[in-house]
Amino acid sequence: MRKFTWTISVIVFIAIMVSACGQKNEAASSNENxxxxxxxxxxxxxxxxxxxxxxxxxxxxxxxxxxxxxxxxxxxxxxxxxxxxxxxxxxxxxxxxxxxxxxxxxxxxxxxxxxxxGAVLIVRTGAGIKSVKDLAGKTVAIPTKGSTNEISLRLLLEQEGLKVTTDSSGVQLITRKPADTLVAMRQKEVDATLIPEPWGSQMVQEGTGEVLVDWDRIPPNNGDxxxxxxxxxxxxxxxxxxxxxxxxxxxxxxxxxxxxxxxxxxxxxxxxxxxxxxxxxxxxxxxxxxxxxxxxxxxxxxxxxxxxxxxxxxxxxxxxxxxxxxxxxxxxxxxxxxxxxxx
CATH class of the missing domain: 3.40.190.10 (Periplasmic binding protein-like II)
Incomplete structure (x- = not known):
């Protein structure tokens, strides 16, 4: 009886190991090619x-x-x-x-x-913008509609009592790729941009723009x-x-x-x-x-x-x-x- 029990145990053990190896091989093969x-x-x-x-x-x-x-x-x-x-x-x-x-x-x-x-609010050098409130009547570039940068910008404007509008009564938004925004700032086509780094730093280094709101003050949670x-x-x-x-x-x-x-x-x-x-x-x-x-x-x-x-x-x-x-x-x-x- 003991010998029979031992034999069954070995068979069960082998079956389990074979099954486990099969599952492992199956998982591995599922990632083949x-x-x-x-x-x-x-x-x-x-x-x-x-x-x-x-x-x-x-x-x-x-x-x-x-x-x-x-x-x-x-x-x-x-x-x-x-x-x-x-x-x-x-x-x-x-x-x-x-x-x-x-x-x-x-x-x-x-x-x-x-x-x-990782995003900053940059204003064009010489645009006369000294505070977020000064963005009223200005044009601000964002990478794309509904982007995280636009959301942060809307929160920032809301904090200062400003609204996004399609006329000069509020802040007008336009979409530009970051590289195109850099050109637009140089050509004075936009007044400001909330943009991911390092585009903001590049504008500052070349004298095109200035940091109005640094990354660690951008909402929500002050950059975090x-x-x-x-x-x-x-x-x-x-x-x-x-x-x-x-x-x-x-x-x-x-x-x-x-x-x-x-x-x-x-x-x-x-x-x-x-x-x-x-x-x-x-x-x-x-x-x-x-x-x-x-x-x-x-x-x-x-x-x-x-x-x-x-x-x-x-x-x-x-x-x-x-x-x-x-x-x-x-x-x-x-x-x-x-x-x-x-x-």
């Missing part, structure tokens, strides 16, 4: 992603069987459309356009933070608000949750690399910008950008909810009532918890 499509913006505020790409953190985490394809976007609206329509699997974007798109499609999630702050978040679409999370967690780890490694020794990151960030745009960036401009933001993998749901309310009031969120602005399903921090705790 897989291409993970990562999206990001051509901004230094996406520096952790740049470092994670340049230092091979994504590739190391995903494994050699996974191919990585990087797509760069000019603005968050285009990125958000791409992730909602499965043109990309995961990537980095600001909360403003992400919120607007999520409430339409509800098929992607915020899974980690990347950096907070999400500007770049890591997101992933639902299909990718369902089929490759393990890789999404590994992407978070790669993002955190990028943050740690910059935090521990920023000077080592300048050339890498410039190189990634060159690959994305065809042009690198001077180290002093990259330093200015990194000095004007807070790198963090943490996410602030309260700040995101405030931004959603601003987008709603601005008319960018349609088809729902204000009390239906429930973003709790949009922010899934369970993967971040697993990544940080090495589960």
């Amino acid at each position: 897989l291409t993970v499509k990562i999206g990001l913006l051509k901004n230094v505020t996406h520096a952790p992603a740049f470092i994670a790409i340049q230092n091979g953190y994504f590739q190391k985490e995903f494994g050699s069987n996974v191919k990585i394809e990087v797509t760069a976007f000019d603005n968050g609206s285009d990125f958000s459309t791409a992730i909602a329509t499965h043109q990309i699997d995961l990537g980095f974007v600001g909360p403003g356009p992400a919120i607007n798109q999520y409430l339409k499609s509800k098929n992607f999630r915020i899974i980690s933070g990347s950096n907070n702050g 608000y999400p500007l770049t978040l890591l997101t992933a679409n639902d299909q990718f999370l369902k089929e490759h949750r393990d890789l999404a967690i590994k992407a978070i780890k790669a993002n955190i490694q990028g943050i740690d690399f910059i935090t521990q020794d920023p000077s080592k990151s300048y050339d890498l960030i410039s190189q990634e910008l060159k690959e994305l745009t065809g042009k690198g960036m001077k180290p002093e401009l990259i330093k200015a950008a990194l000095d004007h933001l807070k790198l963090t993998h943490e996410v602030q749901p309260d700040a995101i909810n405030v931004m959603a309310k601003v987008s709603f009031d601005a008319g960018y969120i349609k088809g729902i009532k204000e009390n239906e602005l429930d973003l709790s399903p949009f922010i899934d921090l369970s993967l971040l918890d697993e990544a940080v705790n090495n589960k």
Whole structure:
């Protein structure tokens, strides 16, 4: 009887091991010849992603069987459309356009933070603007409608009792890509801009503009608000949750690399910008950008909810009532918890 029991135990043990190996091989094979499509913006505020790409953190985490394809976007609206329509699997974007798109499609999630702050309010040199109140009757450039920068600008104007209008009674907004805003400021076509770094620092260095509100006084939370978040679409999370967690780890490694020794990151960030745009960036401009933001993998749901309310009031969120602005399903921090705790 003892011999029979021992024999059964061995058979059960072998069966369990074979099953476990089979499951492991099945999981491994599911990533064979897989291409993970990562999206990001051509901004230094996406520096952790740049470092994670340049230092091979994504590739190391995903494994050699996974191919990585990087797509760069000019603005968050285009990125958000791409992730909602499965043109990309995961990537980095600001909360403003992400919120607007999520409430339409509800098929992607915020899974980690990347950096907070990083935008400044610049006024054109010689425009006679000495305070935010002086923006009344002026034209202010933003990267795109519904962008995180526009949300911050609207909050800033609201604090000073100013309204966004289409005439000289308030503040007029126009959309310009950051590079085009730089030209517009030089040509005196716009009076001010709330813009991500290092564009603001570049305007200051060349004498085109002056800082009116520095990054650590931009609302909400005086610069400590999400500007770049890591997101992933639902299909990718369902089929490759393990890789999404590994992407978070790669993002955190990028943050740690910059935090521990920023000077080592300048050339890498410039190189990634060159690959994305065809042009690198001077180290002093990259330093200015990194000095004007807070790198963090943490996410602030309260700040995101405030931004959603601003987008709603601005008319960018349609088809729902204000009390239906429930973003709790949009922010899934369970993967971040697993990544940080090495589960």
